[in-house]
Amino acid sequence: MGGEVNAAMLIARIHKERRRGHVPSFDLDVSVEVPTGITILFGASGAGKSTLLDCVAGLAQPDAGQITSGGDVLFDSAARVNVPVPKRRIAYVFQALALFPHLTVEENVAYGLNDLPEQEKRERVETILKAFRVEKLSNQKPGEISGGERQRIALARSLVTEPRVLLLDEPLTGLDAELKAAIVDDLRAWNAAKKIPILYVTHSRDEVDALGERVIALDNGRVVSTGAPMEVLRAPRRKKLAQAAGFENLLKATVLDLREADGVMRVRLGESACEIEVPLGYAAVGSRVQVAIRAGDILLATEQPHALSARNVMKGRILSLEQRGTMVVARVDCGVTFIVHVTPGAVRALDLSAGQLVWLVLKTHSCHLVD
């Protein structure tokens, strides 16, 4: 357990083949430890996040492995243990929420409290509805309330049962950032008292930044990275993960020479004459690598910059400028095409337009090598 003492820890070692027809098309092969608090399960769609959650909840069965929660075995292929779903006490909020449409909010939230006496049931429902600020809706049907309210009620319905683990499968998609943050705050407040492991699935980078204490990055059924959000997202090891993490520029490159002493190497981008300096990676001279660069990490200048610490300055021409919300996406041809994000204010101040000659500035450590 890596020395960390955490009695409520969820530990899952799962091997599962997903069969499409008779052909095993994909397998999940992971070993994860989820301590109390929020852990983000991050990865592109199809990486196996939902399958992992389904296995933990018992809705899907691993082909092999072991799942324990706070020391209790929920599944063990070797010992032939498979605790049935209703007995696992693992709360699971689906992306679709799955509120019962024919029951009122109150009945929905009380659904998991069947064994409690009427009085206690009512008190607990009332308390949790207040904690998630939806007590006014108790007599409404799910069809009559807003999306954000439905999400709060789905959370309340799961948490009122005092589960030992909470699984959240992108439960807050489609909400604006402010509403999302408010719900997450309520969730955090609730968990400050209960202290259970929460596994939060998302493929949105913004949510990782906003929520994460810990991130487990999943790609193609494997755990590719674990750690703090910064560590996991700054250095994406896989192409799909890089795309999901918002690396707009994914460029093929050839290694020209290695400068081990400086911890850097020079690469040529694509078939162009464009050469940049990137952090040293496990690559031989002449080998092909992929470089991931965030569009927001590239500076754009209308005159050739001098006296910079940044090692990469490339001359290019603006192909197009496109306004997207409060951001302008510039496509710049430097032999290879770069995507650069600039603010509308910068476009006005520099008087940028398509066809214009510009220089792109790029720090060595803004370039990430991807497998």
Place this chain on the structure above:
Amino acid sequence: MESLWLSMKLAACVSAILLAIGVPVAYWLAYSTWRWKFLLESVVALPLVLPPTVLGFYALVAMGPHGPLGKLWIALFGHGLAFTFGGLILASVLYSFPFAVQPLIVSFGGVDRRLLDASAVLGAGGLRTFWRVILPLSLPGVVTAVVLSFAHTLGEFGVVLMVGGNLAGITRTVSVDIYDHVQSLEYGAANQMALVLLAISFAALSVVYAVNRRVWTPWAAK
């Protein structure tokens, strides 16, 4: 109008029995993953394609004093099953079986899978999930099943004639009665009963289509 009353009584008994048997059978057919399930589905649907006389014939043979059912019945109650109201019920249950089971299978199977998962995750076993989630959400299907088996039993002719014969007050249902009247050239009387049957059938089907209208379910659709 004795025959009409008899038909109504028969149809009511048959719908009640079919609801009791049809719900568990439909539940099993909707959710079982047994690989040979399709064979049972075919058996359930058989009465849809068989001529009523074929069904009635085998029912009659089985219920006769030498048939397995007939023997059992005589041992239990001291009299035969063929040409009795009980025999009529049994044959009608077989004949209307798919009309009760098919709508139930469709509506059980149509309940969002994630709602069943949610119920299980919240600690509910299969039975509780059925009573609290599947059945209430399948209410239109249940109404359809009851109404269709009622209407279908009301209008049956071939099976009744084969199994029940034509005993006034015991097995002479309204459809047999209409046939009798036509044979005796009493078109007026036949027309009266035919109209009643037509009206009931129309009303029954209207109920079925009304409850299955999306905009008119007992609760607001999502």
